[in-house]
Every structure is written in C-alpha cells, then in structure tokens.
Amino acid sequence: MSPRSKQQFEELREASIRKILDASLELFGTTGYENTSIAQIAKVAGVSKGLIYNYFESKEAVLKVLIEDLTAIGDQMMADLFDEDPKQTLKNIFRMIFRWLRDHEKMNRLIFGMTLHVDRFDFVHELATTKMKGYVELLEQLLQQIGMEDYKTEARILSTIFDGIGVQYLVIKEDYPLDEIEEMLIKKYCA
Amino acid sequence: MSPRSKQQFEELREASIRKILDASLELFGTTGYENTSIAQIAKVAGVSKGLIYNYFESKEAVLKVLIEDLTAIGDQMMADLFDEDPKQTLKNIFRMIFRWLRDHEKMNRLIFGMTLHVDRFDFVHELATTKMKGYVELLEQLLQQIGMEDYKTEARILSTIFDGIGVQYLVIKEDYPLDEIEEMLIKKYCA
Amino acid sequence: MSPRSKQQFEELREASIRKILDASLELFGTTGYENTSIAQIAKVAGVSKGLIYNYFESKEAVLKVLIEDLTAIGDQMMADLFDEDPKQTLKNIFRMIFRWLRDHEKMNRLIFGMTLHVDRFDFVHELATTKMKGYVELLEQLLQQIGMEDYKTEARILSTIFDGIGVQYLVIKEDYPLDEIEEMLIKKYCA
Amino acid sequence: MSPRSKQQFEELREASIRKILDASLELFGTTGYENTSIAQIAKVAGVSKGLIYNYFESKEAVLKVLIEDLTAIGDQMMADLFDEDPKQTLKNIFRMIFRWLRDHEKMNRLIFGMTLHVDRFDFVHELATTKMKGYVELLEQLLQQIGMEDYKTEARILSTIFDGIGVQYLVIKEDYPLDEIEEMLIKKYCA
DNA sequence: CATGAATGAGTGTTCATTCAT
DNA sequence: AATGAATGAACACTCATTCAT
Structure with missing residues (x-):
C-alpha cells in the first residue's frame, strides 16, 4: 500500500527526531531551557517549527x-x-x-x-x-x-x-x- | 501638597528601590530570572510596574x-x-x-x-x-x-x-x- | 502487483470516500466543523490524511x-x-x-x-x-x-x-x- | 499619589472593556466563536491584542x-x-x-x-x-x-x-x- | 513620586495542506 | 491508490516596556 516502505518512514522519523534532540540539547545547554524558543530549535535543527510537534507533545x-x-x-x-x-x-x-x-x-x-x-x-x-x-x-x-x-x-x-x-x-x-x-x-x- | 524635604524624597526613593530589589531577589532566586515577570516583582514589592522603570532601565x-x-x-x-x-x-x-x-x-x-x-x-x-x-x-x-x-x-x-x-x-x-x-x-x- | 480491474478500483475509491464522508459527518455533527481536524477525520475513517486530499480538494x-x-x-x-x-x-x-x-x-x-x-x-x-x-x-x-x-x-x-x-x-x-x-x-x- | 484619579482609570477601563465586548459580540455573532480570532476582535475594537488580556483571562x-x-x-x-x-x-x-x-x-x-x-x-x-x-x-x-x-x-x-x-x-x-x-x-x- | 492602561513583538502550539515515494 | 513526513501561516496568549496623567 504505502509507497514509502515502513523502514523508510522509520528512518525519516529517526533522522528528524535526532536533529531536533541534538539542536535542543545544544541550545538548552548553552542558553538555558527558558531562553530557548521552539523557533530557535527548528532553525538549528533545520526543520520547521511544526515538525517538532509531530514528534514531541511540547x-x-x-x-x-x-x-x-x-x-x-x-x-x-x-x-x-x-x-x-x-x-x-x-x-x-x-x-x-x-x-x-x-x-x-x-x-x-x-x-x-x-x-x-x-x-x-x-x-x-x-x-x-x-x-x-x-x-x-x-x-x-x-x-x-x-x-x-x-x-x-x-x-x-x-x-x-x-x-x-x-x-x-x-x-x-x-x-x-x-x-x-x-x-x-x-x-x-x-x- | 505638603512640601516634602529633599531628604524625605530621598528616603522614599530608597525605600521603593529597596522593596523592588528585595522582591526581585526573592523571585529571581526561587523561580529564576526568566520565569519572573516585572508584574510579579511589582506585586511582591507592593509598587506599580511603572515605578520599577523609574528606578531601573530594564x-x-x-x-x-x-x-x-x-x-x-x-x-x-x-x-x-x-x-x-x-x-x-x-x-x-x-x-x-x-x-x-x-x-x-x-x-x-x-x-x-x-x-x-x-x-x-x-x-x-x-x-x-x-x-x-x-x-x-x-x-x-x-x-x-x-x-x-x-x-x-x-x-x-x-x-x-x-x-x-x-x-x-x-x-x-x-x-x-x-x-x-x-x-x-x-x-x-x-x- | 495483482492487476486490479477497473471495477475493483472503483469499488476501492467508493469505499474510501464513503468512510471519509461518514467520519466527517459524525465529527462535524458532534463537535462542529471548525473543531474537527483533518487528522481526526482520517483517524476515525481509518485512512491516511493524504488520502482525503486524493478525493477532496479541501x-x-x-x-x-x-x-x-x-x-x-x-x-x-x-x-x-x-x-x-x-x-x-x-x-x-x-x-x-x-x-x-x-x-x-x-x-x-x-x-x-x-x-x-x-x-x-x-x-x-x-x-x-x-x-x-x-x-x-x-x-x-x-x-x-x-x-x-x-x-x-x-x-x-x-x-x-x-x-x-x-x-x-x-x-x-x-x-x-x-x-x-x-x-x-x-x-x-x-x- | 496616582496622578490619574481612580475614577479616570475606571473610566478608561470601562471604555476599553465595552469596546472589546461590543466587538466580540459582533464577531462571535456573525462569524461564530471559533472563527473569530483575538486579533480580529482587537482590530474591530480598536485596541491591541494584549489589552484584551488585561481585562479577560482568555x-x-x-x-x-x-x-x-x-x-x-x-x-x-x-x-x-x-x-x-x-x-x-x-x-x-x-x-x-x-x-x-x-x-x-x-x-x-x-x-x-x-x-x-x-x-x-x-x-x-x-x-x-x-x-x-x-x-x-x-x-x-x-x-x-x-x-x-x-x-x-x-x-x-x-x-x-x-x-x-x-x-x-x-x-x-x-x-x-x-x-x-x-x-x-x-x-x-x-x- | 507614582500609577496602571496600553502596546507589540514574541511565545508555544495547531492544523490544513503538500509532496516524495 | 495510499502513506505519513514535512511545511508555514495562523492561533491564543505573555510580558517587558512606554506613556499620559
């Protein structure tokens, strides 16, 4: 059915989540949790703001x-x-x-x-x-x-x-x- | 109305500044600088928001x-x-x-x-x-x-x-x- | 893989459209059009979000x-x-x-x-x-x-x-x- | 103390609240609650978005x-x-x-x-x-x-x-x- | 000296829609 | 035919700061 295989999807997910977590750690660590905005994370991670909410509730x-x-x-x-x-x-x-x-x-x-x-x-x-x-x-x-x-x-x-x-x-x-x-x-x- | 002497004014100033600083320290210390709003400081200090900007630039x-x-x-x-x-x-x-x-x-x-x-x-x-x-x-x-x-x-x-x-x-x-x-x-x- | 006849395709289409419409009516009716998201419709209908846009423009x-x-x-x-x-x-x-x-x-x-x-x-x-x-x-x-x-x-x-x-x-x-x-x-x- | 009298403040408040409620009723009534944004209300009321939250929690x-x-x-x-x-x-x-x-x-x-x-x-x-x-x-x-x-x-x-x-x-x-x-x-x- | 009404840029979050496969 | 990852514009809401008085 799905033209992208399950594995392909999984890889995409993993990669995006990895990028988001890496960017978050970087920013939370240097400037602090409160001073880090979702927009900043998205920018550093190279993804859209919205995508972050595909993988994380908040x-x-x-x-x-x-x-x-x-x-x-x-x-x-x-x-x-x-x-x-x-x-x-x-x-x-x-x-x-x-x-x-x-x-x-x-x-x-x-x-x-x-x-x-x-x-x-x-x-x-x-x-x-x-x-x-x-x-x-x-x-x-x-x-x-x-x-x-x-x-x-x-x-x-x-x-x-x-x-x-x-x-x-x-x-x-x-x-x-x-x-x-x-x-x-x-x-x-x-x- | 009642003419206040320079010293009286000075005392008022000092008292207000003191209250603001005390409240700020209390709040900054417990909840953190970023999580503390000027409105909170004003409330705890018992002064108006505007007054804080009389004495502090930011x-x-x-x-x-x-x-x-x-x-x-x-x-x-x-x-x-x-x-x-x-x-x-x-x-x-x-x-x-x-x-x-x-x-x-x-x-x-x-x-x-x-x-x-x-x-x-x-x-x-x-x-x-x-x-x-x-x-x-x-x-x-x-x-x-x-x-x-x-x-x-x-x-x-x-x-x-x-x-x-x-x-x-x-x-x-x-x-x-x-x-x-x-x-x-x-x-x-x-x- | 298995070559599906035109009629089979048509039946699939019909079935999907039916599921989408049923789910939409259910959701629009109970929670309102504005409060119903495409994601919800997709979930209730048991299809993907993308499929809805195969059959409906918006x-x-x-x-x-x-x-x-x-x-x-x-x-x-x-x-x-x-x-x-x-x-x-x-x-x-x-x-x-x-x-x-x-x-x-x-x-x-x-x-x-x-x-x-x-x-x-x-x-x-x-x-x-x-x-x-x-x-x-x-x-x-x-x-x-x-x-x-x-x-x-x-x-x-x-x-x-x-x-x-x-x-x-x-x-x-x-x-x-x-x-x-x-x-x-x-x-x-x-x- | 306060150079604007209590009454003056009260009048300002009342006027703003009135404008906000009028605009809200107008918009909620015509386009519906869900379709009305705070930004629209602010525009119609002729006030800033922020002011609405001075007077209403949400x-x-x-x-x-x-x-x-x-x-x-x-x-x-x-x-x-x-x-x-x-x-x-x-x-x-x-x-x-x-x-x-x-x-x-x-x-x-x-x-x-x-x-x-x-x-x-x-x-x-x-x-x-x-x-x-x-x-x-x-x-x-x-x-x-x-x-x-x-x-x-x-x-x-x-x-x-x-x-x-x-x-x-x-x-x-x-x-x-x-x-x-x-x-x-x-x-x-x-x- | 002091007030608090008013602002607007910014926040976290949602969601209709697109698209590569 | 079908998937779901990805986007971006919009949303409700917050808050440091300004200002008329």
Missing part, C-alpha cells in the same frame, strides 16, 4: 526525552564500572566521571541549571537527588571496602569534590586543569 | 544592581578576614563561606544559574570567573604560608570543594549536613 | 459534498410525498419531517450551525433559505387545497413550528417529547 | 462575560413582565420575545450556535436548557390560568413556535414577516 516533552536518554546513558556507564578489586572500581568511577564531564558538557549545563529551581520541573530535581544519593552510597561502600576509617565523611567529601569539579569546569572551562585534577585525585584515592 | 538592570550589591557585600566580607596568623585567616575564610551559603541562598541560586549560560549575561559570567580566580589565588597564598607542600593543587581542590558544597547544599538543602562538613573541614585544614 | 469540499448528498436525499424524500388527497400529502410531510429529525440528527446539527454564520459558507446559507422557501410554498398550496382560510399565515406558522421542533429536539434531545408532539400535530392538522 | 472568558451580561438583561426583562391579568402577562411575554429577537440578533446567533455543540461550553448549553424549561413552565401556568384545556401541550407548542421564529428570523432575516407574525400570535393567544 517543549517540555523534548526536555524529558533528553533527560531520559541521559539517564539511560548513565545507567549503561554505571553497569561497566564494577570490578572485583574495590580500588579498581573506584578508579573506574573516577575515570567515568571525568569522561562524562568531557563528553556531556551541554547536558551537564542543562541539568545543573534545572536542579536549581525546585518548583519547576520536579522530575529533574528528583532524578538528580536520587542519583546523587545513589552514588554517595556507592562511594561509601567502596571506601569502606578499601579500609578507609571515616568512610562516610570521605564519601561525602568525594561526591562534593565531583560536583565542585563539574561546576568549575562548566564555568571556567578551558582554564580549568581537568586532566591534572583527574590524575591527582586518582593518585590520592586509588594508590 | 529587568536586566535590576539584575545588575542585585549583583553589584552582592559583590560589594562580598568585598566587605573579604576585608574583614585578614589576620596576622594565616591559619586564622584561613579559618575566617571557611567561616565566611559557610555563613554566606546559609545567608544568601537565594542569591547563590541565582548566580549559579546565570553562570551556566555562557552567551547570556556575560557580566555575571565574567564576574564569577574573576572572583573565583581571586579567591583561588588567596587560598594558594595562605596554604603556602601555612607551609603546605602542594599548595597550588590543594588550593584548587579546596575551592572546588567549596563550590561542590554550594551546589549540593542548594540542591538537596535540608538533607545536606552543612554544619558537620564545616567542622570537619576546619579540623582538617586549620588544625 | 476540508470545505468535504463539507460541500456532505451537503450535496443531503439535498439529494431531501429531494428524493420529497418526491415520495405526493398523494391525490392533499390531507394525505400533508400527513406524509409531517411523517417525513419527524423521520428526518430522528434519522439525521448529526446533519441537522451541522446545518443549523452553519446557517447561523452569515459570511462563512454562503452556499449553506443559500441552500437553507431556498429550501425553506420551497417548503413554505408547498405547505401554502396544501393548506389552501384543504380549504384553510388563512392558509398563508398558517403555512408560515407550520414551518416555524417545524424549525422550532428541530431546534428544541437538538438542544434538549432525550427530554423532548418528539413522538407526542408528532401525533398531536397530525391530529390537529390532518384530522 | 477568549472563553470574553464569551462568558458576554453571556452573563445577557442573562442579566434577560432577568431584568423577565421582572418587568408580570401583571395581575394573566392574559396581559402573556401579552407582555410575547412583546418581550419579539423585542428581544429584534434587539439582540447577534447574541441570539451566538447562543443558538453554541447550544448545538453539547460537549464544548457546557455552561452555555446548561444555561439554555435551564432558561428554556423555566419559560415553558411559566407559559404553562399562564395558559392554565387563562383556562386553556390542554395547557401543557399548548405551552410546549408555543415555546416551540418562539424558537422556530427565532431560527427563521436569524436565517432569512429581512424576508421574515416578524411584525405580521407577532400581531397574529397575539391575536390568537391573548384575545
């Missing part, structure tokens, strides 16, 4: 998909971390975090921004707090296994440092000695 | 004044820190930072949000980077005076920790053990 | 066909009314009108709505006025033949009553005693 | 006010009807209805149109059915007092005739012999 829905994609990536990365040696696992975590910071700058900018406003977009806030608790607990376990005495406090500090690095890297970017900090932390905690 | 100008006030407060606080003993100065810095976090939550929320968006409001971004550099340098000096070996890296880490604490406190708020962290850090660095 | 064209079909049905019904006895003809008219009200509720809803808006869809308005004049004249003739004195005014009143019944039935629907009214009128005019 | 809110005004007028007219002599009251009702038809054509067009679509704007539908029941009951009472035997059915017919007149007058307008029908009905029922 601007907020675009944001949601972006964040769901993110958590999927995050969960995937998490799954690859574990090693029999807790020190190695810890090292993997360090590596992962720094890689994440380098690879997902736009996304981090977006998430950091959203978590600051509690009332709006509760789902982002909730997600962020849940994930944060999760990884503090993981750090606690590992530090305990490694034999660190004040492991609870140290886990807290470590997670704090990670967030601090994230913020500073986002703010001063090229001036921030990310590589140097990475090696230093690994030496200090995983030696 | 919504952005209100933001600017807010941030200028902030830096003035910051500079004032800085001036009170110095002591002959570098360890005491360092301790003062710690105390100041935690006090700041507790007292200026709204402002911090606002600033953090703005620094993430590169293109918009360059003046906030510039200010933030300048200040950050300044206080990293100060920390370096102090840590060197105290006799810390790797003082450069340690200063960086310390500033990173501060930012991390700021972020986490803003995000998880009441669940964050701010007092505990404060004492722990002081014990660690100023003992 | 949404308005669908409406036009619907109304043309209607007038054809109306003319057909009219043709079956006439009897040698004018009283019987009158009775037939009564029966037809009530049957019409019961059977074509959706259509009536649609037409009534359209006739009210003067500027838009002049063709509906014109059609309605023409038809109305026609049937007032017919009623006049019949009432005259029956021997009614003030037959002109009575014809006017009768047509007015018919419209009134139509409106009230559409508005209060199940609460309207249609059967009762029908019998009462027939007793009054055709006894 | 397009629907404009409609609501229009209809509330209408019911207020209707209630006022109702209050003036009653007379000791039921025949005189009935006559008053006739006069009122014909006056209403002549004076509030746009409004009638609007209301008739809205009552046809049950789902949308329930409040119009409800209002219409409530009012209709009310006035059928009133007619029943009067016809009973006058001594009419089958007063229930006659009241129904009478209300049906009123609606029919309304519809026909709206549809064929200048060709409808409203005056003639009025006198004829009064002669028939109030003699």
